[in-house]
Amino acid sequence: MPGRLIEWIDQRFPLSSFVKHELTGYPTPYNLSYWWNFGFLAGFVLMLQVATGIFLAMHYKADVALSFDSIQHIMRDVNYGWLLRYMHATGASAFFFVIFIHMARTLYYGSYRAPRELLWWTGQGLLLLLMATAFMGYLLPWGQMSFWGATVITNLFRATPFIGDQVVIWLRGDYTVGDATLTRFFALHYLFPFLIIGAVIVHLVALHKVKSSNPSGIDLAHKDNIPFHPYFTIKDLYGLGLFLMLYSVFVFFLPDSLIEPANNIPANPMQTPNHIVPEWYFLPFYAILRSVPNMVGGVLAMGLSVMMFAFMPFLDRSRIPGGAHFRPIYRLQFYLFLLDMLVLGYVGYTPPTDQTLLIGEVATLYYFGSFFFIPFVSKLEERWLIARGLPPEVISLMESEARALKKQNRKHGRRREEDQA
Amino acid sequence: MMDKARIQVLSDNDRRKFLIRLTSVVGAGGVAAACVPFVASMNPSSDVLAKSLTEVDLSSITLGAMLTVAWQGKPVFILHRTPEQIKSAESSNGGIDPELDSARVKHAEWLVVVGVCTHMGCVPNQEGPGWICHCHGSEYDHSGRVIRGPAPKNLEVPPYHFVTADKITIGLA
Ligand code: HEM
Ligand code: FES
Numbered sequence: 001m002p003g004r005l006i007e008w009i010d011q012r013f014p015l016s017s018f019v020k021h022e023l024t025g026y027p028t029p030y031n032l033s034y035w036w037n038f039g040f041l042a043g044f045v046l047m048l049q050v051a052t053g054i055f056l057a058m059h060y061k062a063d064v065a066l067s068f069d070s071i072q073h074i075m076r077d078v079n080y081g082w083l084l085r086y087m088h089a090t091g092a093s094a095f096f097f098v099i100f101i102h103m104a105r106t107l108y109y110g111s112y113r114a115p116r117e118l119l120w121w122t123g124q125g126l127l128l129l130l131m132a133t134a135f136m137g138y139l140l141p142w143g144q145m146s147f148w149g150a151t152v153i154t155n156l157f158r159a160t161p162f163i164g165d166q167v168v169i170w171l172r173g174d175y176t177v178g179d180a181t182l183t184r185f186f187a188l189h190y191l192f193p194f195l196i197i198g199a200v201i202v203h204l205v206a207l208h209k210v211k212s213s214n215p216s217g218i219d220l221a222h223k224d225n226i227p228f229h230p231y232f233t234i235k236d237l238y239g240l241g242l243f244l245m246l247y248s249v250f251v252f253f254l255p256d257s258l259i260e261p262a263n264n265i266p267a268n269p270m271q272t273p274n275h276i277v278p279e280w281y282f283l284p285f286y287a288i289l290r291s292v293p294n295m296v297g298g299v300l301a302m303g304l305s306v307m308m309f310a311f312m313p314f315l316d317r318s319r320i321p322g323g324a325h326f327r328p329i330y331r332l333q334f335y336l337f338l339l340d341m342l343v344l345g346y347v348g349y350t351p352p353t354d355q356t357l358l359i360g361e362v363a364t365l366y367y368f369g370s371f372f373f374i375p376f377v378s379k380l381e382e383r384w385l386i387a388r389g390l391p392p393e394v395i396s397l398m399e400s401e402a403r404a405l406k407k408q409n410r411k412h413g414r415r416r417e418e419d420q421a
Numbered sequence: 422m423m424d425k426a427r428i429q430v431l432s433d434n435d436r437r438k439f440l441i442r443l444t445s446v447v448g449a450g451g452v453a454a455a456c457v458p459f460v461a462s463m464n465p466s467s468d469v470l471a472k473s474l475t476e477v478d479l480s481s482i483t484l485g486a487m488l489t490v491a492w493q494g495k496p497v498f499i500l501h502r503t504p505e506q507i508k509s510a511e512s513s514n515g516g517i518d519p520e521l522d523s524a525r526v527k528h529a530e531w532l533v534v535v536g537v538c539t540h541m542g543c544v545p546n547q548e549g550p551g552w553i554c555h556c557h558g559s560e561y562d563h564s565g566r567v568i569r570g571p572a573p574k575n576l577e578v579p580p581y582h583f584v585t586a587d588k589i590t591i592g593l594a
Pocket of ligand 1: 095
């Protein structure tokens with residue numbers, strides 16, 4: 001019976017062939033490491049956020065007079081409301097955690113290079129959408145941090161030339177963050193995850209065109225690819241198990257570690273908390289904002305710091321395969337960059353003193369410098385590596401893959417000619 | 422004969438091109454016009470605009486005390502300045518954004534400023550030289566002028582006027 005049903009569908013809709021081509025049979029490099037699990041995990045967390053979010057929205061009220069209390073209602077009265085909210089609040093952090101690792105993987109292995117530029121840029125778009133979604137979601141509980149976070153960030157648009165003040169009022173729908181702001185943030189917070197889903201589909205279409213990269217950094221010919229199912233379904237599920245353990249520790253034992261205590265105080269437009277900090281995932285960018293003494297400059301620097309990643313395909317001029325794996329200097333740069341991110345995160349977290357301001361300025365310079373110098377460093381490194389000689393296993397792998405790819409292409413070419421004949 | 426037909430075809434093409442261009446421009450204009458109500462709907466609504474006047478009775482504010490009132494949802498600081506505060510405010514013209522004290526007050530003993538830090542919008546606390554903003558450490562003097570960054574500008578003086586000797590209306594100069 002199921003067989004006949006599928007046959008019935010297949011005559012009308014390419015179901016089996018789609019599943020076989022894009023899911024079960026999708027050719028995947030056999031040597032993917034666990035760093036390749038994080039894309040799937042990001043998709044999983046996205047579904048988790050949508051599911052918990054929609055059920056939260058059934059009880060949440062977007063109104064300055066009611067929001068804060070509706071969250072208390074969810075936490076105390078709604079059946080398992082506490083679980084939904086903790087899953088959602090923790091899920092936002094988990095999303096960034098997973099996405100940052102996913103991006104770091106791509107940077108380390110140089111997977112942003114040709115032919116994967118569009119894949120990388122759609123990913124950059126996803127990062128922006130995710131940041132916007134999380135920022136708007138954070139206003140919804142209408143606590144002190146919600147209010148002042150939204151105030152400070154919407155204020156950044158004052159840096160718009162000529163019409164800055166009007167832009168800020170337009171964004172808020174009021175002279176301050178108020179009821180109009182809260183309702184529109186809720187509407188958009190509901191919408192954006194679905195835009196993210198759309199962008200993820202584009203991301204995946206691009207992926208299936210260019211196929212996954214792999215730790216060797218060399219495009220693998222057909223002989224070294226294996227079907228996605230069962231090899232990578234099982235690997236992804238195993239990774240998911242590990243991820244869920246970590247996630248559960250936070251949801252069940254440390255949920256408040258990710259919620260600022262000040263956010264348990266209702267928003268008060270007349271009183272700023274003494275120490276306002278953004279969520280941990282915005283800290284490095286916030287530190288860059290604060291490190292530039294000029295306000296407009298700070299806003300530009302922060303925007304640019306998020307967008308710098310998009311330039312990577314142009315900045316990295318080295319043709320050595322395998323990203324950091326076979327490139328000692330790039331590898332050093334990569335780890336120093338991660339370290340710099342941590343330093344910036346720390347600076348963003350602490351209240352500003354002369355000392356942390358200085359550290360922040362140095363770390364900001366390093367942040368942009370590490371992008372700026374990549375073109376020169378990568379070119380020099382390439383020359384040095386070629387002069388020194390690549391490791392023999394890389395050379396033999398490159399040669400054998402090049403031969404196999406040629407053979408494969410010739411076969412495809414012949415088939416195409418036959419098709420045309 | 423041939424030539425005429427060719428000319429006919431050419432001018433037909435030209436006319437078609439022209440019409441396509443014209444309809445595209447008109448269509449784009451229509452789309453832009455259709456966006457106006459959506460964009461405008463996000464601006465403050467009439468009830469929000471109606472909050473734009475606030476009346477304050479000053480008689481209850483003792484010498485040296487400060488009252489915070491809400492105007493357009495924003496805090497406004499009303500400081501009843503002591504003679505010493507007036508003297509020190511008048512003896513300098515601020516720092517980062519120089520301005521005379523007399524240009525910022527209507528009666529020297531009353532300072533009325535919007536209590537929103539000009540850096541990123543936090544509410545400064547009354548302490549130290551006048552006010553200190555805890556978000557990024559800006560300091561303001563007893564005239565609301567910034568004397569330590571990162572705030573780029575002095576605290577804004579809202580439009581207000583004295584209705585009687587001890588009553589002001591904020592929102593209208
Ligand atoms: C991209 C996925 C999403 C992210 C990153 C995200 C992020 C967030 C964050 C950071 C909060 C504040 C949590 C807190 O401190 O309490 C929040 C709250 C909320 N979100 Fe989402 N969200 C996502 C998707 C959704 C979706 C699809 C909905 C469906 C309507 C939704 C509905 C809500 C509601 C009702 C709240 C207020 C309740 C609360 O604060 O816990 N979210 N979201
Ligand atoms: S908001 Fe006041 S110093 Fe930044």
